[in-house]
Amino acid sequence: MIEDRLVDLLSEALRIAAPDLGIDDDLPRPELLAPRRRDHGDFATNVALGLAKRVGKPPREVAQAIADAVPSAPFLEKIEVAGPGFLNLFTTDEWLHDALREVADAGEAYGRVDPDGRRAQVEFVSANPTGPLTLGHARNAAIGDALARLLEATGWTVEREYYFNDAGGQMDRFGASVEARFLQLTGRDAQVPDDGYHGAYVEVLARDILDIEGPGLADLGDGERLLRMRAEGMARVLRWIEATLERFGVTFDVYFRESELAAKGEIEAAVERLRDAGAAYDAEGATWFRSTAYGDDKDRVVVRSNGLHTYFGADCAYLVDKFSRGFDRLLYVWGADHHGDVARVKGAAQALGYDPDAVEPLVYQWVSFLRDGEPVPMGKRSGNFIALDQLLEEVGTDAARFTLLLYSNDAAINFDIEAVKRRSMDNPVYYVQYGHARIASILAKAAREGVMLDPIENADLTLLATDAETDLLRGLAEVPELIAYAAELRAPHRVAHASQDLAARFHRFYSGCRVVSDDAELTQARLWLAAGTKQVLANLLALLGVSAPESMERADDDD
RNA sequence: GCCCUCGUAGCUCAGUGGAUAGAGCACCGGUUUCCUAAACCGGGUGUCGCAGGUUCGAUUCCUGCCGAGGGCACCA
Numbered sequence: 001m002i003e004d005r006l007v008d009l010l011s012e013a014l015r016i017a018a019p020d021l022g023i024d025d026d027l028p029r030p031e032l033l034a035p036r037r038r039d040h041g042d043f044a045t046n047v048a049l050g051l052a053k054r055v056g057k058p059p060r061e062v063a064q065a066i067a068d069a070v071p072s073a074p075f076l077e078k079i080e081v082a083g084p085g086f087l088n089l090f091t092t093d094e095w096l097h098d099a100l101r102e103v104a105d106a107g108e109a110y111g112r113v114d115p116d117g118r119r120a121q122v123e124f125v126s127a128n129p130t131g132p133l134t135l136g137h138a139r140n141a142a143i144g145d146a147l148a149r150l151l152e153a154t155g156w157t158v159e160r161e162y163y164f165n166d167a168g169g170q171m172d173r174f175g176a177s178v179e180a181r182f183l184q185l186t187g188r189d190a191q192v193p194d195d196g197y198h199g200a201y202v203e204v205l206a207r208d209i210l211d212i213e214g215p216g217l218a219d220l221g222d223g224e225r226l227l228r229m230r231a232e233g234m235a236r237v238l239r240w241i242e243a244t245l246e247r248f249g250v251t252f253d254v255y256f257r258e259s260e261l262a263a264k265g266e267i268e269a270a271v272e273r274l275r276d277a278g279a280a281y282d283a284e285g286a287t288w289f290r291s292t293a294y295g296d297d298k299d300r301v302v303v304r305s306n307g308l309h310t311y312f313g314a315d316c317a318y319l320v321d322k323f324s325r326g327f328d329r330l331l332y333v334w335g336a337d338h339h340g341d342v343a344r345v346k347g348a349a350q351a352l353g354y355d356p357d358a359v360e361p362l363v364y365q366w367v368s369f370l371r372d373g374e375p376v377p378m379g380k381r382s383g384n385f386i387a388l389d390q391l392l393e394e395v396g397t398d399a400a401r402f403t404l405l406l407y408s409n410d411a412a413i414n415f416d417i418e419a420v421k422r423r424s425m426d427n428p429v430y431y432v433q434y435g436h437a438r439i440a441s442i443l444a445k446a447a448r449e450g451v452m453l454d455p456i457e458n459a460d461l462t463l464l465a466t467d468a469e470t471d472l473l474r475g476l477a478e479v480p481e482l483i484a485y486a487a488e489l490r491a492p493h494r495v496a497h498a499s500q501d502l503a504a505r506f507h508r509f510y511s512g513c514r515v516v517s518d519d520a521e522l523t524q525a526r527l528w529l530a531a532g533t534k535q536v537l538a539n540l541l542a543l544l545g546v547s548a549p550e551s552m553e554r555a556d557d558d559d
Numbered sequence: 560g561c562c563c564u565c566g567u568a569g570c571u572c573a574g575u576g577g578a579u580a581g582a583g584c585a586c587c588g589g590u591u592u593c594c595u596a597a598a599c600c601g602g603g604u605g606u607c608g609c610a611g612g613u614u615c616g617a618u619u620c621c622u623g624c625c626g627a628g629g630g631c632a633c634c635a
């Protein structure tokens with residue numbers, strides 16, 4: 001990497017200049033900055049600004065001393081002292097050509113790192129199977145999956161896990177709702193409970209159960225029938241959920257049921273561990289976790305006075321279970337309503353003897369779904385909701401995912417279904433995909449005209465000399481670092497923005513530079529630049545779970 | 560009341576301890592004998608919510624205040 005070479009060069013210069021500056025040891029490692037302006041060089045460093053006070057000389061003087069000591073290197077064209085004391089570094093284009101050759105060589109692997117043995121689990125979606133996934137789950141699914149992809153690209157081995165509570169009160173109310181519809185269908189008198197699920201899909205479930213299992217289920221005893229209805233309904237809803245997720249480009253490795261924890265006695269065991277660690281105590285007939293010792297504002301019940309564990313009690317056991325499976329990192333993707341859980345889950349990890357930093361809850365802000373500016377209502381129990389399937393039907397997986405991944409997790413976003421549906425300019429996903437398709441079209445044209453792509457070693461990449469070309473090359477060269485940084489920040493939106501930026505650089509190049517021309521040498525160089533860009537655009541889109549089409553239909557003018 | 564996130568261009572949002580803070584949309588104008596015009600080029604707008612503090616340097620870090628959204632159950 002050019003950055004490493006430049007830092008090494010600057011470190012060397014610093015060592016040479018150190019005696020004159022009156023500093024012998026403890027030399028700082030110079031940091032590179034990315035200047036905003038072209039005439040501030042390709043890279044810059046503020047190392048002299050930092051040293052000036054210590055040395056007791058003006059920053060510019062320090063900078064000049066370092067600049068004078070920089071050994072010559074083939075990749076460094078010149079170095080300038082600028083502004084209050086920056087050193088601006090101007091590189092030769094050689095490293096940009098290296099980057100393009102690397103793209104050609106690595107292909108799909110460009111920007112990625114080989115697995116290094118570190119294992120991460122990403123737990124996301126985790127909606128209770130009481131109904132289809134809704135709009136409310138869309139951002140969670142998009143972020144969780146994109147994070148998993150990003151981690152995989154940076155060396156992690158990742159498991160995607162879906163956790164659900166298959167035995168709580170919600171599921172009972174769901175079971176009772178299915179039961180009521182089932183009984184109605186078999187001509188009996190029954191009512192969906194007021195606090196049950198009133199959506200039309202419940203009747204769909206009941207009808208399917210009736211078709212497959214027969215009316216005999218109605219004759220079961222009350223308790224048995226409820227359990228059966230709960231199980232039958234849940235199994236069907238889980239199949240719906242899985243199908244929706246597949247359509248959304250998400251595949252889970254593990255669907256984890258809360259009941260497994262209880263069945264294996266893990267909840268009692270976890271509570272005992274907390275007690276042994278002095279982090280749990282009994283009061284008011286319940287067992288409490290001393291979460292206030294870990295930054296929570298009050299202690300939390302883990303076992304209720306009626307002997308049943310709380311949701312959080314199960315979380316503690318689940319934490320133990322996850323760690324026992326050997327993960328180095330546990331990521332949770334949570335909506336804003338869970339922010340209060342962050343301190344206590346990390347606290348529980350610490351109390352249980354784990355590294356709290358290995359537990360990473362990622363909280364994202366809500367999405368407001370709109371339709372032409374009007375809020376779309378949500379709420380599963382009332383049945384007044386829009387299924388995620390319907391969103392995908394209307395706007396497509398690519399547009400949905402890209403739009404949801406375009407914003408920082410910390411930003412509350414407005415998702416206007418009608419706007420995203422439009423295949424128009426205010427829809428950045430098509431801008432990026434169009435770039436990819438355009439390149440495919442160029443390559444196809446070259447092939448039609450019998451222009452063969454020679455090995456890149458034979459191409460004279462120094463012919464790529466216009467600003468549009470070097471800007472595009474630079475865009476390609478920056479991708480590996482971008483991916484690493486986005487993964488480190490757990491920020492998929494950085495990838496979305498980078499894909500837009502790269503597409504913009506390509507479109508500019510396309511407008512200014514004819515690729516397939518009479519100049520055979522230049523054609524080779526530009527074809528490689530185009531082919532490399534196509535590859536990198538596809539790689540970035542893949543990290544978002546968005547497809548990279550070979551061709552795109554022209555939009556209807558009357559839309 | 561306490562906690563979390565946010566407050567940047569008319570709108571939607573990026574971004575950063577540095578040198579003149581960006582993109583898209585919207586608005587106006589231009590570009591197609593030529594590889595996809597879903598494109599490109601030009602035109603301008605900012606007390607970076609307010610006030611202090613730390614720093615050589617703060618929009619960025621810290622504190623307080625104001626405003627917006629969300630959360631503060633032995634529920635799930």
